[in-house]
Every structure is written in structure tokens, then in C-alpha cells.
Amino acid sequence: MSIELKMPALSPTMEEGTLARWLVKEGDTVSSGDLIAEIETDKATMEFEAVDEGVITQLLVAEGTDGVKVGTVIAIIQGEDDGAIAAPKAAAPAAAQAPKPTEVAAAPAPVTAPVAAVSHSSGDRVKASPLAKRIATNSGIDLAGISGTGPNGRIVKADVERSTKNTVSAELFGARPTADSHPSTGSGLTVDGVDIPHEVVKLSNMRKTIARRLTESKQQVPHIYLTVDVRLDALLKLRGELNASLEPRGIKLSVNDMLIKALGLALIQVPKCNVSFAGDNMLQYSRADISVAVSVPTGLITPIVTDAANKSLSKISTEIAELAACAKEGKLQPHEYQGGTASISNMGMMGIKQFEAVINPPQAMIMAIGAGEKRPYIVDDALAIATVMSATGSFDHRAIDGADGAQLMKVFKELVEKPLGLVA
Template identity: 90%
Template sequence: MSIELKMPALSPTMEEGTLARWLVKEGDTVSSGDLIAEIETDKATMEFEAVDEGVITQLLVAEGTDGVKVGTVIAIIQGEDDVATAAPKAAAPVATQAPKPAEVAAAPAPVTAPVATVSHSSGDRIKASPLAKRIAANSGVDLAGISGTGPNGRIVKADVEAFSGAGRSPAPSSAMDPGLRRESLATDNRPSTGSGLTVEGGDIPHEVVKLSNMRKTIARRLTESKQQVPHIYLTVDVRLDALLKLRGELNASLEPRGIKLSVNDMLIKALGLALIQAPKCNVSFAGDTMLQYSRADISVAVSVPTGLITPIVTDAANKSLSKISTEIAELAARAKEGKLQPHEYQGGTASISNMGMMGIKQFEAVINPPQAMIMAIGAGEKRPYIVDDALAIATVMSATGSFDHRAIDGADGAQLMKVFKELVEKPLGLVA
């Protein structure tokens, strides 16, 4: 029997998306769990897996098609039991669902030896994702010699790269790198309204780069944030010497466990504690109401090759520094591999963005609604500083809090910055 593959809803609020890339072609045989396509929403780009087994007989929506509504038939699978006799069902045309291209050409007859089928010498089929098979074919790698680490021993991209010694993804193409499936600062799925801005390149050498849904959403949401959210910025200079000394001592004791605390780990804990001690800043503005959070979940900005993603340290105030360090390292690594789940980067009650490692002395971050504050961390540097009423040299950083003035008064924001400064300058409170 024919099986219709429909545009999935990858989040509760998703209404439409972009079919960014097909990972199969007409005639390929797929099994449950095989990767079929990359679907891009304004929250993320995620891989879509097959649920049924059979042969792909029709791809009804072309790669790169925008605005594909949830529930639209995007492909037809012919069940393996009757692929030789049954004809695929006609699918409703999708020309009205997407602005480009309306339809693909009629499907060719299924091939008798699809690329997706690979066998051991014993005749058993090798389980591998289409992406892994494509990389193996391009690299001349025999899948029969690879042990899979995916579900049920399935060979995935990382297995092929490890076997071939590549150790990294191929150079990025014009389509999004499949290794970076999930990334966004967005927290809703409202369609992009566009800016109405037209820019001409003129005679300057250039290329036109299509924006991903994620980039469109970031542009729209941050524009809305600056236009609709009245930002107030409060900056404090924070002396780091005591924190750096404590960090060195803690790392010496944690070294046998393979844990190395970063300054950022300690600042995340400090912000979590500060939000609990200054609860009027641990809020979200919601029109006629305000959400008051009793737990501090800190969104941490992490740079990945194609943008930013914000994995969340939940309940940061009540986690040990070693736990925060281990969790952040694991989240950041999986973020760069595109393996985060949506609940790991959507939400949070406040954010922290540290650009100190890039030498940025001070900056003012844009609030990411519905959160009502974000802490911007600058570089620690040697500065003239008054210590015990005498001029001395100290390691000092500038931290700037951006606050939604609809929800947070200046005095309350100042209280949070004061508590944050005290926790960093007297850091034993971070380990108490």
C-alpha cells in the first residue's frame, strides 16, 4: 500500500516550515529510523526520520521550498510487500503551499538495486543513515567494515568519519550543514514579516546568500525586542582576583576527576544565585500579567559554526560548580554537533553572554523575549583600582545587565547587579 509522508509538526506551535534538503531520492529503500529530510522552522533545522519501510516513489516537494504547511503530503512511500504491484496514490498538488518550485517531475520507476540497500557478505542488510551512506560513497569507504553507534547498531555520519579519519564535516555547502540541525534564539513560531528593505549590491563584488528561517527569526525578534521592549542598561565593574584564586584552588582539587572550572561556569552560578536573591528580576512580562519564576534557569550563549544557540542550565542556583561545568561542556559539545533536543535550548528565565574571551571590554546585549534580562560579560583585564583605600592594580571586568523596564524597575535591576558583584568578589558564596 502507498504511504503518504506529511510535513511534520516539529514543535507544538509549528504551522509551516522549509523543506531544506532531501536526504533520500526517488527509488531509495528506507527503513524505520532512516533519515529522510531536513526540515527548517524558525526555531531549528531538524532531521525527519522515516517511520515506515518501503521504497520512495515520489518526492512531491522540492528542496528549498518555503512555507510548506504542516500536514502537506511531501513524499510517497510504497510498502515493501507490494512495491512491485501497487501504484502510488496521487497526492494533492502543493503549488499553493509553497512559493517555489511548485512541483517536481513525475517519479521514475523504482530502481531494482537502490543505493540505500547495502549487504554484508552474509547477506544481512547494513543499517546506515542515508547521510552516512552518501559520505561513505563519496569517500570510497566500505560500510561493511564499520561498527554502528546509532540506534540498533545503525551506522551514522560520525561512524563513517571516524572510520575514514576525517574527523570533521565536509566544507559547508549552500544548504545548511546537516551536522548542525538545531540552532536558534527564537522562542516562537510566528512567520517572518520581512523588513521591506531592498539593498542593491551595485558594482561591488558580492553574492546573494539566502537567509535561513532561523536567521530571519533572529533578525525579526531582535528588531521587535529593540522596538517594543524598553531596555535599561546597568553596568558594574567587578574585581576578579578572589574568584580567579578560588578557581585555581578548586581546579587543583577537581583535576583527578577530570573537571576544569571556567570563569564562565562560576559566573553562571553567580547569576543564578543573584536571581534568587533578587527575585524581582527573575520574571517575564506578559501584558496584563507578569510571570514570577521561583527557579533560575540560565540560557548560555554558545557559538557554533553557523550562528548561536543557547543551551540552558536549569536550576543554576542549586547546582554545584562542578555540575555546572560538566553540564555546560556536554551541552556545548552537543550543540556544536547539532544534537541538542528542543527543551535543552528553548526557555530559560534569564541569559548570560560572555564575550570576554574575544577581548571585548564591555557591551550591551539585546534581551531575548520573553525573558526580561540578559547579563553581558566583558573581558577581565588589569586596571588601576582602589583596594583598601589605596591605588592598586587589580583584575577587573565590566558586566552589563540589560533589563526589560516594563517588568523590572531600575532599582531592582541595580539590586541584582549589586548582588552579582558581591558574589563574584566574595566567591566562597558560590561553593557554600
Template identity: 65%
Template sequence: MPIEIKMPALSPTMEEGTLAKWLVKEGDVVKAGDIMAEIETDKATMEFEAVDEGTIGKIMVAEGSDGVKVGTVIALLNGDDEEAGDSTPAPAPAATPAKEEAKPAPAPAQAPKPAEPKAAPRAAGDRIKASPLARRLAADKGIDLSGVTGSGPNGRIVKADLDKAPAKAAAPTAAAASAPAATPAPTPTPAQVPDIPHDATKLTNMRKTIARRLTESKQQVPHIYLTVDVQLDKLLKLRGELNAGLESRGVKLSVNDLLIKALAVSLIQVPKCNVMFTPDQLISFQRADISVAVSTPDGLITPVITEADSASLSSISTRMKDLAARARDKKLKPEEFAGGTASISNMGMFGIKQFEAVINPPQGMILAVGAGEKRPWVMGDGTLGVASIMSATGSFDHRAIDGADGAQLMQAFRDLVENPLAMLA
């Protein structure tokens, strides 16, 4: 019996994906570990490996197909004893007389009226087999799938079958007459686009996931925001000295590398902020894994620096450069952007003075870092001078973190940045 190859869940948040490219074709022999396809998830484009050995009998989902649900059968793999299984049943009429009688039923395409009654009893007594795309289009057009005869494998209803199907009401029927107009339906308010020259860009899986998760965060997580101004001069001086010593090793620390370290150590010093809220538990983490916001052409992704509280600055810097480069190339592995106990987002390079970031659920907080700039400042001896000042804002999940605990974390972060040798001890 053929083995069903199903759409895999290649990331923790993946619910559907795009089958970007098939690297095999029907009739190809594959073995475990062979790369079969490239699949675009909500975070990256990833290679899909074969688990079993056999011959590709049938490709069920064409490359370039969007919105393929996890678990959907995308191909059939024949074992060694079934390699000719797809071609032998057709020329063997004597072996399967019952099946030969069943096949003529869908064949009379010239007589659609008899075909519909035959499809209805089967649909009523069994689960309707239809592709995810066909189900979506049927819902948009008001088509009852129980009255549609499927032309796909095993009677599966596909998109082409809907063109001949009647709609439930007159309005959907009119819409069905212009199939291209149905494509923008998933967008929030397609009818409200003004009549102005514009370009329309299809949402990527990543952008859809970002939109969904950020909406859920703002709707479900009560945010509290706490801001501190931090003097950077000692940290900038230490960075210069460290980079001079690390030059021979090809390592160059960024300000962000030191801020990642400072946040991680702060979370260990104030463990009440290194937490995650669940409906019935408060999870307290014993190490600080920092998710770092990285901008890519398709949207924001947060690769994770694990054990950032105990890692050396050179290790944080080297890993961060590698993760950021592969994030922009969509080459991150799922485990490299999953997890994290807190996040940091730095928009200082854009000259942004201060901002409030949206929490990345299920984490309990995110630190938003603005640009360092010269400002008038009261020095330690009470005199007025000019110093490099940065504003940092912590967004906290108020269900898990009280305001006083969030304030302690921001104070600890400020103290470590202003006295950076303490984070290296």
C-alpha cells in the same frame, strides 16, 4: 489510502525548514523509528524519524528544497495493502474510466489555450493547490494562480508551471523572462547592492530566525541597561583552587562557569528579575535556568543550563562543554535550547570591555559580560591599588522589571562574584 508525511516542527520557533537530505527512496519499506530524512531547522540539522510502517510511495519534496513550510506534505507512505497503489491505476483503464477521461485534459500540452479555461473553473470553485515556493514566486512575478494548470501531484502547481504562466502586468512579465534575477528578491534591498566585487551568501534558516527575533525584541521590548564594575580577584583565586582539586576528575572550570552560577543564584535572591512578561500575566519562576550564548558558524544559539542555581560548579562546567560542542555541530535537541529564565553572553575572550546585549524574548533579562582587566582600584582598606576588574551590563525588559529591581540584581551579582564562597553555600 496513502499516509501523508508532513514537514514536522522540530523546534519551538520553526515555521519552515530545509529538507537537507532524503535517507530513503521511493519503494523503500520503512518502519516506526527508521530515520527518513535530515531536516535543517532554524537552530540545528536534525534527523526525521518515521512514525508509521509502510512503503515510500512518492517523494513530494526533493532534497535540498528550502523554505518548506511546517505541515507541507513531503512524502506519501503506502500501507501494506497499497504498496503497488502508485503503479496499478495506470495500466488498468477499465477499472477507472472516469479518471481516464480526466487525464487527457492536462495532456494536450501542445494546446495551452484550451487547458487554461479548464483550470480556471476548478481553481475558482476550490482551494488552489500550489507549493509554498510556487506561491512566493507567483507573488513576486504578479502571476494569478487561478489561471495556472498544475503539473504536480493532484494538479498541484509547482515552480515549473510558472514559466509558462502570464504575469498580471508588463513589468513582472519582463522580470519573469530572467528567472535567475527573481531569486535575490527576498533580500531586503537587492537593487541597492553597489557595483563592487563581492560575494553573496544565502541566509541560513538560523540566521533568518536570529534576524527576525532580534528585530522583534528591539521593536517590542523596552530595554533598560544597568552596568556595574566587579572585582574578580577572589573569584579567580577560588577557580584556581577548585581546578586543582578537580584535576583528578578531568574537570576544569572556566570563569564563565562561575558567572553562570553567580547569575543563577542572583536571580533566586532577587526573584522579581526571574520573570517573563506576557500580555496579561507576569510569570515568576521558582528556579533559574540560564541560557548561555554560544557562537557557531551559522550564528548565535543559546543552550540552557537547567537548575543552575542549585547545580554544582562541576556539573555546570561538564554540561556547558557538552552543549557548546554539540551546538557548533548542530546536534542540539530542541529541549536543550528552548526555555531558560534568563541569558548570559560573555565576550570577554574577545577583549570587549563592555557591551549591551539584546534580550532573548520571552525572557525578562540578559547579562552581558566584558573582559577582566587590570585597572586602578580603591581597595577595601581605602588604599589605591591595582585589581582585576570586569564590567557587566544587565539588559532588562522594563515592562516586567523595574529599574530598582534590576539594580538589586546587579548588586547581588557583584557581591557574589566578589565573595564567591557565598554562591557555594
């Protein structure tokens, strides 16, 4: 019997996606659990596995096709219980008419369920994890020349990184890269009428979503910005003492861990800022869930520390380390990045003194953290040198009045400058 393979809903909010890459071709026999396609959502690229057994007779949607609605038939499988299996057509209409798109870096794929391992190659098809493919694409490495050490010979991240080191070493000692080891440039487009050498990079769904949401935020949300200077000396001293006691447990607190806790407590103490604007209504949250901005190769994602006000610093530190690692490897589950009542974005580690972050709707505020630096500062009515950072809160003025935003910034400053409240 013929089985219709439909575009799956890979997250609760997914309505459409991009069929990024076929991992099978017409005529291939697949079994339950075999990987058959990579599908790009607005957050990541996920591997899609077969449920039924049979032969792929038609690929109805060409790889690289955007906006494929959930439920759309994308391929036909001829079940093996049908006796004779019909031979596949010479070429699928969609695949024959659509040119194969240039492969570009895609968001890494979160692991939503255990998948069956597949062999390293089948015919001309190279089998590798999405993360390995992305690293190879960015580094100009041909996966066909790499031996996989993963299950059944599958190429994994470590294999590509090892190949990258070998390539760099060869170039240092005089070997020349091959002609196709770097992205090609084109001259088919012009900028203001000037033909500048360039390459065309297709936007991932994540980058498209970031662009759309931030544009909507700046167009629709009236931002108000409030900045305070915060002295860090007491917090840094407490952090050192806590880390000394936590070292046997393998936990090392970061300044950001402590600032997350401070923002969570401040939102509970100033509940008028722990809200969302919802048209004719206001959503008032009784729990502070803090979205933490994490940079990933394809953009930005915000894993969430739930109930940050009531978690210990050690628990926050452990969760953040795990969430950040999963985010960078593309393994976050939807519930780990969807939601949040407010956000924090820390660019201090990059030397940024102060910045104003864009609110992530439907949240109504985000805290932007700058670098801690030695500055002249008044301490006990005398001029001294102190470690100070600038923190800027961006507030949705439809939901939060300036006075309430100022109160939140005041409480946040007090919690950081008198940090014993973070461990009480």
C-alpha cells in the same frame, strides 16, 4: 496501498518548516528507519526517517521549499503489501517545476532518536551526516570523492575534516583548487545601484528566527542598561584552589561557570528581576534557570542550566561542557534550550571590554560579561592594580524598575568579589 507521508512536527512548537533536502528519489524502495529527508526548523536541521515500507512514487514538495505546514502531504509511498507496485510518474509536479536551490550551510541536526544507518551511496546520492555535509559545503569539498568510515560507509565529520587537511596540504605544496571548489559569485543583484561581486546565501531558519526575535525585542522591549565594574582577583584565586582539588575528578572550572552560579544566586536574592512581562500579568519565577549564549556555525543558541542557584560549581561546569558540545554538534534536545528565566552572554574571551546584549523575550534580563583585565583600581583606599571586568545588565523596563536592576547588579558584584558565597 498508497501511504501519505506528511510534514512532521519535529519539536513541540513547530508549526512549519523547510524541506531542506530529499535523501530519496522517486522509484526508491524504503524500509522503516531509512532516512528520507532533512527538514529545517527554526533551531536546527533534523533527519526524518521512514516509518512504513514501500516505494516512493511521488515527491510532492520540492527540496528547498520554505513554510511547509505541519501535516502537509510531502510524498506518496506505495506499500509493498499491495501486490503490484505502480511505477512512479516521470517527474513529480513540484520537483519538475521548481529549480534545485543552491546548497548552503544549514544548522547541524540534533539527534532526537536513534536512526538506522544507511549506505554511503545509492545511485548518485551521497550519504553523509548533516554535520559532515555542512563542513563540506563550507570548505568547498565534493563529498562524492570521500570514503566514509561511519556505519555502512556513511560519511561522518572526521572523514570530511581529514579531507580538508589533505586539501590544505595540497594547496600549500602548489596544487591548485578546482574551479568549483569555492562558492561562485554572482552579479544579478546590486547594492545601492552598484554591482559588487557577491554570492547569495539563503538564510537558515535559525538565522531567520534570530533576526525576527531580536528585531521584535529591540522594537517592543524598552531596554535599560546598567554597568558595574567587578574585581576578579578573589574569584580567580578561589578558582585556582578549587581546580587543584577537582583535578583528580577531571573537572576544570571556568570563570563563566562561576559567573553563572553568581547570576543564579543574585536572581534568587533579588526576585523582582527573576520575572517575565506578560501583558496584564507578571510571571514571578521561584527558580533561576540561566540560558547561556553559545555561538554555533549558523548563529546563536542558548542551552539552559536549570536551577543554577542550587547546583554546585562542579555540576554547573560539567553540564555546561556537555551542553556546549551538544550545541556545536547540533545535538541539543528542545528541552535543553527552550525556557530559561534570564541569560548570560560572555564575550570576554574574545577581548571585548564591554557590550550591551539584547534581551531574549519572554525573559526580562540578560547579563553581558566583558573581558577581565588589569586596571588601576582603588583597593583599601589606595591606588593599586587589580583584575577587573565590566558587567552590563540589560533589563526589560516594563517588568523591572531601575532600582531593582541596580540591586541585582550590586548583589552580583558582591558575590563575585566575595566568592566563598558561591560554594557555601
